[in-house]
Structures are given as C-alpha cells and as structure tokens.
Amino acid sequence: MAAPHDILGFFEHRTDGAWICVKPFTLNTRSTQVDIRRGMRFEYGRRVGGLDLAEYLEQLGSQFGS
Template sequence: MDTHQILGFFEHRTDGAWVCVKPFTLTTRSASVDIQRGMRFDYGKRVGGVDLAEYLERLGSQFGS
C-alpha cells in the first residue's frame, strides 16, 4: 500500500478528528496495531508510536483528504 492510501481508511471530521471507516492493520517501526471501524483519533493520541491524527492531516494536505 502506498503511504497516502491510508487516507481511504479514514474520514476526516469537522471537529478535526479522524475516524476509521474500514478496519486494517497499521504497521509501524515499533508495533503492529489492529485499527477497527469506528475508532477515533485526535491530535496527541499515539498509536504504534505515531500521532495518527497528525500523520493523517499531513497526508491529507499533501494528497487531499
């Protein structure tokens, strides 16, 4: 999967949160984490060592969210 394809697994809410719409496994350098549909990620919530909301925001601004 290309890096930006992760955006297809999330919906960006107007309050700034990212919510998972399709389950998948997030694999980082430090962990492999199952992300389930409905999980919400706000700034500061780290998953597998990554602030997922911040990461998705950067990708969204680069590739469109």
C-alpha cells in the same frame, strides 16, 4: 506495495478535526502492528504504535487531499 497516502482511504476527516476509521486495517509502524477497528476515533496527541495518527493523517491529507 501500497503508497503511504492509501491509509487516507480508511479514514474520514470530521469537521471537529478528528479522524474516524471507516474500514478496519492493521497499522504497521517501525515498532509494532496495531489493529485499527471501524469507528475508532483519533485526535491530535493520541499516539498509536508510537505515531500521532491524527497528525500523520492531517499531513497526508494536506499533500494528497482528504
């Protein structure tokens, strides 16, 4: 089973604060599954599958490095 911070490997954190997907994957949340495609951009406030993905990635990045 993958660790939650492994998701960081699918994204690049940009200097403008956005997170860009660099490898496609399926995001599994409590309520749904969402296909995340390469090149998709996530900024604060953009919810996907009920999750503010940029905020989540930022929190993980702070804990585990990004």
